[in-house]
Amino acid sequence: MTILFSEQTSEESAAQKPLHPWRKKPRKFTISVALAVVVPFLVVLALLLYSNIPGALVMVIVYLPLQLLAAGITAVYNRGVRSIGDSMIVVLAIGATVFSLVILMSVLLSLVVRGIGALSAHFLYQNSVYINPSTPLEYGGIGHAMVGTFLILLIASIIAVPIGIATAVYITDVRGRAVPYVRFFVQAMSGVPSVVAGLFILTIAVSTGAFNQSAFAGGLAYAILMLPTVARTAEEVLKLVPDDLRTGALALGSTRARVVLQVVIPAARTGIITAILLGIARVIGETAPLLLAAGNNDGTVLNPFDQAVSSIPVYIFNNVALPYPDAVTRAWGSALALMILVAVLFTLARVLGRGRVGKY
Numbered sequence: 001m002t003i004l005f006s007e008q009t010s011e012e013s014a015a016q017k018p019l020h021p022w023r024k025k026p027r028k029f030t031i032s033v034a035l036a037v038v039v040p041f042l043v044v045l046a047l048l049l050y051s052n053i054p055g056a057l058v059m060v061i062v063y064l065p066l067q068l069l070a071a072g073i074t075a076v077y078n079r080g081v082r083s084i085g086d087s088m089i090v091v092l093a094i095g096a097t098v099f100s101l102v103i104l105m106s107v108l109l110s111l112v113v114r115g116i117g118a119l120s121a122h123f124l125y126q127n128s129v130y131i132n133p134s135t136p137l138e139y140g141g142i143g144h145a146m147v148g149t150f151l152i153l154l155i156a157s158i159i160a161v162p163i164g165i166a167t168a169v170y171i172t173d174v175r176g177r178a179v180p181y182v183r184f185f186v187q188a189m190s191g192v193p194s195v196v197a198g199l200f201i202l203t204i205a206v207s208t209g210a211f212n213q214s215a216f217a218g219g220l221a222y223a224i225l226m227l228p229t230v231a232r233t234a235e236e237v238l239k240l241v242p243d244d245l246r247t248g249a250l251a252l253g254s255t256r257a258r259v260v261l262q263v264v265i266p267a268a269r270t271g272i273i274t275a276i277l278l279g280i281a282r283v284i285g286e287t288a289p290l291l292l293a294a295g296n297n298d299g300t301v302l303n304p305f306d307q308a309v310s311s312i313p314v315y316i317f318n319n320v321a322l323p324y325p326d327a328v329t330r331a332w333g334s335a336l337a338l339m340i341l342v343a344v345l346f347t348l349a350r351v352l353g354r355g356r357v358g359k360y
Contacts, residue, residue: 152290
């Protein structure tokens, strides 16, 4: 049976707003939740204003237990004893989120407040030749350190990314007899301290005379640290690719290598880019490997095999502990520039990684 509506009825139906009766909360529920939020806040505010107890101690010892107690009482009042666990989990989850946001914002605010005084156009492209720790901020910069950081990251990525992705493909698609051993070594490498990677390159490459302290040696040290992160993340991403894509391509006559290159990797391209980003994030702030493998240089070095090269982490390390306010400000400015550089790289990689799988 067909039901016909007039134009007026259709317009009235379209103008009606959807009703969501399940969203309406009883008044006692709203009042009890508001009291559970406001009462602990007022108690803590009074302690902060009229007592000498440190604020962090008040938040941990007084506010958190009081908020948990208020949430438990509210849960029992509204939904019974069985909802106490849910209320505790909600309070702890919100508290952990707020705590993380406060820590993150405090770090970002500290970087901006203490480092903004050093940021300028010349700070980003000048080097530190003829600059000493007491030189005013109007002279010198981190241009040489930024160039060195780019070279080291580029070399580390060229080495670690293909090997890491190939390792993940071997574990997920090839599935040879050595898979347990490969996975074991990848997991073992993920726990290697950064200074050990620097000592390893210093021992087998720099001390033996095979390479000088240079961007290439620093890239080798970074690659050791970057490889397990890329491999493990790429492995988890490749596991998410449906097996139907693999079997369908094999059924059409494709070789396994062609399936991996033209089906599996394009389907997981965004995840692989995420793996590369995580690998870069793992190493970009490490200082110990570069102190041993890359060294330091106040001038701009473009040859990655020639001589020691500076980097932003090493520049921060060399300036942050000096008893000169301008040197400390340069260190904070370098940290702020490094954070901006990471944000730019991640944004660029995300934009380039927006894949349209349908084209493959």
